Amino acid sequence: MQNVFVTGASGFIGSNLVDALLESGKSVVGWDNFSTGRTEFLAKAKQHPKFSLVEGDTLDLISLSKAMQGCDFVFHLAANADVRFGVEHPGKDFEQNTRATFHVLEAVRSNGIQEMGFSSTGSVYGEAQTIPTPEDCPFPIQTSLYGASKLAGEGMIQAYCEGFGIHAYIFRFVSILGPRYTHGHIIDFYKQLMDNPSLLKVLGDGTQRKSYLHVQDCVRAILHVTGLQLAAQAKHRVEIFNLGTDEYCTVRDSIGWICAKLGLTPNLQFSGGNRGWIGDNPFIYLDTRKVRQTGWATNLNIQQSVESTVDWLKANEWVFEKPAVSV
Amino acid sequence: MQNVFVTGASGFIGSNLVDALLESGKSVVGWDNFSTGRTEFLAKAKQHPKFSLVEGDTLDLISLSKAMQGCDFVFHLAANADVRFGVEHPGKDFEQNTRATFHVLEAVRSNGIQEMGFSSTGSVYGEAQTIPTPEDCPFPIQTSLYGASKLAGEGMIQAYCEGFGIHAYIFRFVSILGPRYTHGHIIDFYKQLMDNPSLLKVLGDGTQRKSYLHVQDCVRAILHVTGLQLAAQAKHRVEIFNLGTDEYCTVRDSIGWICAKLGLTPNLQFSGGNRGWIGDNPFIYLDTRKVRQTGWATNLNIQQSVESTVDWLKANEWVFEKPAVSV
Numbered sequence: 001m002q003n004v005f006v007t008g009a010s011g012f013i014g015s016n017l018v019d020a021l022l023e024s025g026k027s028v029v030g031w032d033n034f035s036t037g038r039t040e041f042l043a044k045a046k047q048h049p050k051f052s053l054v055e056g057d058t059l060d061l062i063s064l065s066k067a068m069q070g071c072d073f074v075f076h077l078a079a080n081a082d083v084r085f086g087v088e089h090p091g092k093d094f095e096q097n098t099r100a101t102f103h104v105l106e107a108v109r110s111n112g113i114q115e116m117g118f119s120s121t122g123s124v125y126g127e128a129q130t131i132p133t134p135e136d137c138p139f140p141i142q143t144s145l146y147g148a149s150k151l152a153g154e155g156m157i158q159a160y161c162e163g164f165g166i167h168a169y170i171f172r173f174v175s176i177l178g179p180r181y182t183h184g185h186i187i188d189f190y191k192q193l194m195d196n197p198s199l200l201k202v203l204g205d206g207t208q209r210k211s212y213l214h215v216q217d218c219v220r221a222i223l224h225v226t227g228l229q230l231a232a233q234a235k236h237r238v239e240i241f242n243l244g245t246d247e248y249c250t251v252r253d254s255i256g257w258i259c260a261k262l263g264l265t266p267n268l269q270f271s272g273g274n275r276g277w278i279g280d281n282p283f284i285y286l287d288t289r290k291v292r293q294t295g296w297a298t299n300l301n302i303q304q305s306v307e308s309t310v311d312w313l314k315a316n317e318w319v320f321e322k323p324a325v326s327v
Numbered sequence: 328m329q330n331v332f333v334t335g336a337s338g339f340i341g342s343n344l345v346d347a348l349l350e351s352g353k354s355v356v357g358w359d360n361f362s363t364g365r366t367e368f369l370a371k372a373k374q375h376p377k378f379s380l381v382e383g384d385t386l387d388l389i390s391l392s393k394a395m396q397g398c399d400f401v402f403h404l405a406a407n408a409d410v411r412f413g414v415e416h417p418g419k420d421f422e423q424n425t426r427a428t429f430h431v432l433e434a435v436r437s438n439g440i441q442e443m444g445f446s447s448t449g450s451v452y453g454e455a456q457t458i459p460t461p462e463d464c465p466f467p468i469q470t471s472l473y474g475a476s477k478l479a480g481e482g483m484i485q486a487y488c489e490g491f492g493i494h495a496y497i498f499r500f501v502s503i504l505g506p507r508y509t510h511g512h513i514i515d516f517y518k519q520l521m522d523n524p525s526l527l528k529v530l531g532d533g534t535q536r537k538s539y540l541h542v543q544d545c546v547r548a549i550l551h552v553t554g555l556q557l558a559a560q561a562k563h564r565v566e567i568f569n570l571g572t573d574e575y576c577t578v579r580d581s582i583g584w585i586c587a588k589l590g591l592t593p594n595l596q597f598s599g600g601n602r603g604w605i606g607d608n609p610f611i612y613l614d615t616r617k618v619r620q621t622g623w624a625t626n627l628n629i630q631q632s633v634e635s636t637v638d639w640l641k642a643n644e645w646v647f648e649k650p651a652v653s654v
Contacts, residue, residue, distance in 0.1 A: 087490040090436070094429050098479060102421045109417070126485075126563070136465040141563045142485035152425060152479030158453075158469035163414040163605050236453070236468045278490050 008078030010037030086145030144279030335405030337364030413472030530603030
């Protein structure tokens, strides 16, 4: 891995990965359509001599293939990353996740690139029977369009590995927190409390149990694991890793940490039920023994990750503005 | 289920399903683009007053939605059905299977249809660790573009069930044999032996173990299971069934039965290795206890299914001609 292509380079995880890759001495080509990514997240990378940025859409296969020329590793992170609103626009997960991943694979293949990494999700486990959920848990049933679109991506990547000799790393994330966080429950709560510090409306009954990981721990895991070149030796040329912390919290725990950080004591109004939205999983907790056995460990626990996110939002309230559309 | 829509109606399994649905008193709308289907397979159905045929492509969502109007159950069987040649045209499985299934789901949703059935495949298990392979085996790795495209279809269907209250039946088939069989190893061997009765070239070493099911048993299972309305009571509104025989054979067994039926004793030339093609699974044997527990059982074993297929090919050599493109 020397010349690395990153789709979704201006996104939350993508931009953190770009910075870490540059720090470790790699050359990086960033690719993004800036539909949800933020040009500000690449401000540091843009100063680096080994970074270049190409604005383009993953659904434009010809431009994508051309931009990828000369790269030897592709991280495919571009996606519609919000699990919650799939039923409002079912075509979005299909186009931006499933179809986009097919395009990335075709571009990888046409450029003769041998290695890639993919950001999948713990949502592919649906409502897992086995908790904590290991990578080889019983064949799951999909409960969200987002999870289904990531599963479709995983399957295509695996088949390309078998068919075309590509090596791939698939990372199934829990929700990621930390600097450059731009969607999810903390930002929703933060926005509500900016508007009205005395009331917080919460989806579900607050007992939903979730696991979170700090983006710095996430990015360190990705660089650590891909550096070990495990996929080259794997039976099907693909290695799948859960990425998460070795703990979980409830939505009520998270609310407590957020409000303490902000010095607020709002009234809480729960919508009720143990699911926040259609396809919400009331208990997400991944078994992360596989990645831990490679020598990686978290530096930050969930409380620290939530607090770090609130700190970052406080210092970067500009992210609440409509994103700029041009680089 | 009264007014049934069948995609891939002029295909091997589709046309057999259409005939069985009509026999059981249902009204049927057949949908096909005749890219691989055969108008001859619908000759009997076309005589039936409760059958209508619409020629169209599943990738044309507007026409598909319109044709589906008034139906209350959709069987989505249209697909690129050949597992072997994925690496020669990776876009085919994506377009004709993954994207086509998304279109069927959108058409089902826009028409307010509550129930559907889907022809998936045992190929979604990749090279299963557990044999016989149950529906809830460990989360598999995809080894073929065909399997990956069917897995993508399964996942989307499951997410639509959760998100939009649809009830679905997913059937994971072994290879199907019997009348109207048009692709697979028997037809390949038959064609070779028509050209040269003294030599048969075989992919792999002939020890690959496969399971097969007769199309009549397959169609009976589909009608039996969907008639039980199990999906309405299932946790995620979806029921998945393996469909296969409770046995397997080797490629050499199958060759023996075919040659005996044809009265030939060709020399056998094996290409070697335990895989016939990239992504070939040297041992496919599904655990079919779940469907058997509903009361269904096979009428025909694998040898009878192979022999029935050879008999049908002998009586219908016209299928070796290029298919007609118009209805």
